[in-house]
Amino acid sequence: MNTIKPLDHITHTKSYVPGGKLHGATGPVAMLASNENPFGPSPLAVEAIRKAAGEGLQVYPDPDYTALREAIAKAKGIADASRVVTSAGSDEIIHLLTQCYAGPGDEVLFTEHAFSMYEVSARAHGAAAIKAPETDMTAGVNSILGAVSPKTRILFLANPNNPTGTMLSLDALKSLQDVLPPHVLFVVDGAYSEYLGPDYEAALRDLVDRRDTTVMMRTFSKIYGLAALRLGWAYMPKAIADTYQRIRGPFNVNTLAVEAGIASVGDDAFLTLSRDHNTAWRGTMTDALNAMGLPTAPSHANFVVCEFGAAERAAAAHQYLKDQSILVRAIAGYGLPTKLRITIGSAEDNTRCLEALKAFTASR
Ligand SMILES: Cc1ncc(COP(=O)(O)O)c(C=O)c1O
Incomplete structure (x- = not known):
């Protein structure tokens, strides 16, 4: 047993849980779990x-x-x-x-x-x-x-x-x-x-x-x-x-x-492009999710949070998307187990995610 002990409050600190990565996926991967910019940097x-x-x-x-x-x-x-x-x-x-x-x-x-x-x-x-x-x-x-x-x-x-x-x-x-x-x-x-x-x-x-x-x-x-x-x-x-x-x-x-x-930092054209893409797609995603019976909270950021009605259903949707190489964020650790957070990604990734969720909600 190690005789070097951390301070008590360090022992009682839980680490941050990141959005995660998809390892070993074949084919296109949609990373919609960490609120990153789909355009990359300027x-x-x-x-x-x-x-x-x-x-x-x-x-x-x-x-x-x-x-x-x-x-x-x-x-x-x-x-x-x-x-x-x-x-x-x-x-x-x-x-x-x-x-x-x-x-x-x-x-x-x-x-x-x-x-x-x-x-x-x-x-x-x-x-x-x-x-x-x-x-x-x-x-x-x-x-x-x-x-x-x-x-x-x-x-x-x-x-x-x-x-x-x-x-x-x-x-x-x-x-x-x-x-x-x-x-x-x-x-x-x-x-x-x-x-x-x-x-x-x-x-x-x-x-x-x-x-x-x-x-x-x-x-x-x-x-x-x-x-x-x-x-x-x-x-x-x-x-x-x-x-x-x-x-x-x-x-x-x-x-x-x-x-x-x-x-x-002063590349306003890049900021405008990124912001406009986000605003447009956030509206599209919000409407599509609501139409599937997944209510959303009003979002002012580059992600939307949608409600699945039960923790098991949210976890099943998370896994269903993951199986198709679409990673969104489970937020049970934030005390929101019935919801998932979806980053606004590229047009292609957003479309894939919406189509997969449509198939999921049609069957479960
Ligand atoms: C509200 C908020 N603050 C701070 C951060 C930390 O960002 P970073 O350390 O990458 O600058 C994040 C990252 O997700 C965030 O959502």
Whole structure:
């Protein structure tokens, strides 16, 4: 028996369960489980990666990531690039903020069906994970406020949320921000914000400027199609950015991610193409699923969640699709066992998925 014991709270931390992969499949595979962009990255990112791969990978990146932070600030209308921080995927921001602000005896708050890394991170740092109940898979300001206590250190809120796709209005976010006690760091996770368009992105940015206790975190893994490179960023009040920088690994973002991020962050044509495809297909998928008797929640992101009426039926549909090399996301681990989450993929993959589900619902 190993005599080296992890800390108790690490032993009690359950790992994140990813969307998974299909191994050994023959023929076309439809990966609709992890909310990735079916177009891949912007061509400008691919060109920048090729160029960077050919020159200087033996050299460490710039530890200040100045060029990347300035490119993000410019593209997103942020006046002070020193308040932009970067990360190896936005998961790292969740971890580092939790490490900075919450520990044993503290509480980290999120909503009932929130992105599960919030819970993983809270537990991994010894803090209690507190869930505010949702109504119809949607967070509510009063419910969140009711769960705040003197021990609450951080509130994580993804808007739109994963895995539900639902969101709070901007007015609701502002009223939450207005009444949240000043000891709570409010982290708005905008992982899917680009799917609502630049005005919404700007509105989230402006939330950070309304209070010195609000952070907006973002990712290059979704609409930017760079999940494999692991690149995230956040816009923060100065004091919080300085705290974050103190414990961040000096070279946490790799050079290929840096160059791809710089090249693609301002590629508005690519963002528009991806967003328009998503909006159109999200409507098509929603209508088709509803017509099959699979009700959907209103989604504002790049996926839809549909209801199968029973956990066994949802699990059977998941397996039925998997047998045809179509991978969607089971969300029983999120407390939603009767539902499946389906990423909006390419036209071909979406069509295959809908046809398979039509056959499934006709027989079961
Ligand atoms: C709401 C939300 N936040 C953060 C992340 C983490 O993304 P990444 O670490 O790839 O930047 C995800 C990924 O699915 C997400 O859905």
